[in-house]
Amino acid sequence: MAAVLRSGIIGTGFMGEVHAHAVRAAGGTLSAVAGRTTQSAERAAAMLGAAHSAASPEDLIDRDDVDVVHICSPNTTHAEYAERALAAGKAVVCEKPLATSVEDAAQLADLAHRHGSVTSVPFVYRFYPAVREARSLVRRGDPGRLWLLHGSYLQDWLASPQTTNWRVDPARGGASRAFGDIGVHWCDLMEFVTGQRITRLVASTSQAFAERLGDRGSSPVATEDGATVLFETDQGATGSVVVSQVTPGRKNRLWFSFDGTDASLSFDQEQPDTLWVGRTAASTRVAAGRDTLTTEAGRRYARLPAGHPQGYQDSFNAFVADVYDAVRGNAPDGLPTFADGLRAARLTQAIITSAQSGGWVATPLQDEPARRAHTTI
Structure with a gap:
């Protein structure tokens, strides 16, 4: 692991910019940015001050100069990119929802646990x-x-x-x-x-x-x-x-x-x-x-x-600083992990089920293995 953590950001919108500010505030460097197209990645790299623009999200994940992958792309891409980043041995910060199905979120939480990877979902409040x-x-x-x-x-x-x-x-x-x-x-x-x-x-x-x-x-x-x-x-x-x-x-x-x-x-x-x-x-x-x-x-x-209010970006900076502290081997209190992303997926599915049925729905307290059919949320 490099002394200065090197990050890659997938996504060129508002949240990508928030993550980029937080990376620098945490003492990291921004190695690369990836977007939907090479042109959008090049524009974002110039705007955010990244060293490189990646040809694709997959290319960014596989880079040797990326220690932490930040996933800020549309929701339905999260599971695919997070799984690839975990397989590559990277730490992963994935915007919520962690996945658009309970099954995929459970699989990612299980993979993170088995790999021993540092993972987090930005519940920054x-x-x-x-x-x-x-x-x-x-x-x-x-x-x-x-x-x-x-x-x-x-x-x-x-x-x-x-x-x-x-x-x-x-x-x-x-x-x-x-x-x-x-x-x-x-x-x-x-x-x-x-x-x-x-x-x-x-x-x-x-x-x-x-x-x-x-x-x-x-x-x-x-x-x-x-x-x-x-x-x-x-x-x-x-x-x-x-x-x-x-x-x-x-x-x-x-x-x-x-x-x-x-x-x-x-x-x-x-x-x-x-x-x-x-x-x-x-x-x-x-x-x-x-x-x-x-x-x-x-x-x-x-x-x-x-009298000097701290706002959303300050809280996001503190969140990423704690993620990087965890990557360095420490254990900051209250860091939201992929298990918390799975919890959010379960609650979201319960909301959908209740709204459709009009009745009360139980929400499991334990993170049991995913064994249900794929359910889009």
């Missing part, structure tokens, strides 16, 4: 200092017994029937869009902070614009614009989450309230520099700075003093 503070407060029992877990994740980037891209196409993005794209982030964050796991759920999905066409303009969109989910957990809590990609004015609002018998904890990703702690006597807004947070875990991810 775990890396906000305020979120780590909330998790530590829960662990030491400050909120009491958590009994009501609720929130939402709202965006507006598709709040027009004319807006489209590859994510609205089930053939490229998978059968679930709003939940599979952003709902899984909220569920991962809830389970990460509270330590509770969803055991069953009931869901309703809907479309705001039935007339929206896919990115090729050939057929109406079949994936959901929003979802409403009720759930129960293994520790007796109940909860709900509302997910939407068509809520005007909400750019990227992931919000939660985790309510306990002694205190409530609330976080808003659009105002990430505070953690709200509510009690019957008084409520407090804890500033998310290294000089104001009260727990070691919170302060570890606070790079700046209070």
Whole structure:
């Protein structure tokens, strides 16, 4: 393994740029970029400052100067590229969904375990200092017994029937869009902070614009614009989450309230520099700075003093830094792995099944071997 980790990025869109910034912030170098075409790879390599443009994703994975493969391509390509990268002995960072089927996600998680590879899925909201503070407060029992877990994740980037891209196409993005794209982030964050796991759920999905066409303009969109989910957990809590990609004015609002018998904890990703702690006597807004947070875990991810908000890119940088720390042989706390990607795939499939049947669906807590027929999600 090289002293300076060398990375390759598959994908030339928004997320590829985010990953490139994070690679450099983590002290890595960007060896190569691959896209859908050699021309798109050449443009991206010039824009992102990569040493090379790869002829294809497969060429990038096979390069000797790539230690870590970052997969930021359309969803239906994830499983193929991740499997090839694992076989090549590379560390792998794969954008969610890890795969568009539970079977493929389970196979990748199993391969990662058998190879002993460092793998990760960017559930980056775990890396906000305020979120780590909330998790530590829960662990030491400050909120009491958590009994009501609720929130939402709202965006507006598709709040027009004319807006489209590859994510609205089930053939490229998978059968679930709003939940599979952003709902899984909220569920991962809830389970990460509270330590509770969803055991069953009931869901309703809907479309705001039935007339929206896919990115090729050939057929109406079949994936959901929003979802409403009720759930129960293994520790007796109940909860709900509302997910939407068509809520005007909400750019990227992931919000939660985790309510306990002694205190409530609330976080808003659009105002990430505070953690709200509510009690019957008084409520407090804890500033998310290294000089104001009260727990070691919170302060570890606070790079700046209070009053200097850290945002999405900062959290992504912290995530990639922890991935690279793991590649070097350390074990950072709370790193999301392919097992977490598999968990998200199971929850997504449960959402689809419940929305179609109208009933409650159990969500397995154990990662049993995939033995069901291939089910697209």
